[in-house]
Every structure is written in C-alpha cells, then in structure tokens.
Amino acid sequence: CASGDCGACTVLVGHQDKQGLVYRVVNACICPLGSLQDCHLVTVEGLAATGEKNLTMHPVQTAMVECHGSQCGFCTPGFVMSLVGLQLEAGEQLAQADTDIRRAAVVEAISGNLCRCTGYRPIIAAGIVVFDKPAPANKFVAEWAPNAPLAGAGENVFPPVLLNRADSSYWQPHTEAQLQQLLREHPQARLVAGGTDLMLEVTQLYQPLAQLIDINRVASLTAIDIRGDEIILGAAVTYDAFEQALAHLAPEFAALLARLGSRQIRNRATFGGNICNASPIAHRRCAALFIGDGCGAGNNR
DSSP states (O other), X not given: OOSSSSOTTEXXXXXXXXXXEEEEEEEGGGOOGGGGTTOEEEOGGGOSEEOSSSEEOOHHHHHHHHTXXXXXXXXXXXXXXXXXXXXXXXXXXXXXXXXXXXXXXXXXXXXXXXXXXXXXXXXXXXXXXXXXXXXXXXXXXXXXXXXXXXXXXXXXXXXXXXXXXXXXXXXXXXXXXXXXHHHHHOTTOEEXXXXXXXTHHHHTTOOOOOEEEEOTTOGGGSOEEEETTXXXXXXXXXXXXXXXXXXXXXXXXXXXXXXXXXXXXXXXXXXXXXXXXXXXXXXXXXXXXXXXXXXSSXXXX
C-alpha cells in the first residue's frame, strides 16, 4: 500500500536498551533508512535458523503452515513478522495464559495487517497455538544476533551527519545544541521522528525530501519524566513508549492507546508529530482522542 496501512511490509527493528536487544515491528514502506542507524533489521527472509543441511522455519512460520493461514501469500510475511514481534514481547506470559487472553493479544498484534483472501480465523489460530511451545521460538533470537554489539542508547557512536550531498541530506543530531545548529544552517530542512505521515509525501505524492533532520537520538526529546501528578513527554516520545510507561500507572489509559492506529504505527508515531502536523484526518487511522485536530499516527515533522 506504500502508506503504512496494510502491514505486508512489516519488519522487526532491534535496538539496544538497558534490557538488551529489544525488537519492535514497523512498516518498512514508510520508515526512513537513516532512522535505522545502529539498529538491527530482521526481515521475513531472516527468520529461519540456519542448519548444516537446511533451514529450520520459525515456529510462527510452522504454525501458519499447519493452520493453513496463507492463501495468495501477499500478506503472509507481514502477519508472520507481527506474530513474531508478539512472541518476542510477551511470549513467556502468553504461554501461561488461557486461549481467550492469547486470542485478544494476537488480534491486537495483527491489527495493522490486512488479508484479502484467506480470512483471519486460521491466522489467529496460528498465532494462538505458537505459544504452546515458546522455548523453540526463543532460540531464534540468538540466531539473529548481530556479530558485534549494537551501540547503546545515548552513546552517540555515530556522527550527526549520515548523508550530506547536494541533492539529499540526512542528519541525526545527538543533542539539542546540535539540532539547533542544524536548524540554523538548514532552515528549509524537515524534521522527522517516526515519519508515519511525512513519508507519504514520498510514497504517495512522489515528492523528494532533500533535507531531513532525524530527532530520534536527542535524549531529551525521547524522554518520559513522571513526577507525582505530572508527566513530561519529549516531542519524539512514541505512543508505544508512552503506553509502556502507563501500563502500571494508568492501565485503562494504556489500554485506550490500543485503539490508536496499529502496533507498527504506534512503535513509530510520536505525540509531538501528531500535534505539530494537526491533520484533521490524522492519517486516517482513528477517531480523535488527544489534543490537536486529529489523533492518529502523527506525522513527526
């Protein structure tokens, strides 16, 4: 669809945090390549484990075959990646859960994936049964692991200039001072965090974005500071990060965020981008819930 709606292009993006390597699902079609600096990208082609003689399919792939969850196959890679993302995020908990809880988690995980022909029943069935054997699925993470450790959050291993040429420039500042300097030097540059609306100018309108400043590595803009009755959000805080922060503080509100776009979108879309973009249709993804003219995925400009 080239707009982050169908989920067929879903991939896993791993980044280093205090817990180690954490993977999140995103829509590849609207994800700027520069934003994946110091991340680990896993596509559906990389799921299988490499053996001496052949490949061993990931348990989610095996479950999709056994439950007849694929017909034309166009959407299948995206469904598989979304279910693998769920397994990585909550596999151990869901292995102990009953069928109703598993089903609800699976339905939420594939909410950003569309199927035209098979129907969702066998796909949901595959998502449920895979949690009967969580251990084999966990072994695949070691198979994917990069040869060298990824740069940790805030280490600023890479320079702020990722690409700088006459027709295309991409900057990724690490501090507010670097960001301010880039804005002074390049006043026409566009700001991007998740790009869930902004990148549609490329994929739908075929417009070049000659200068992009990626704010995802500015720590103060991605910070969540909870102080008693006050919550301070950086402009580049994603809906997913806020959802996790509120899981224990305000579980009802965290659950409400599940109605906002898909998991792939919430993993990229930001509060600041939504408010600044103020799209009245909010990327066509949900009814208004938050401050601003729209609520959806948020542009992140």
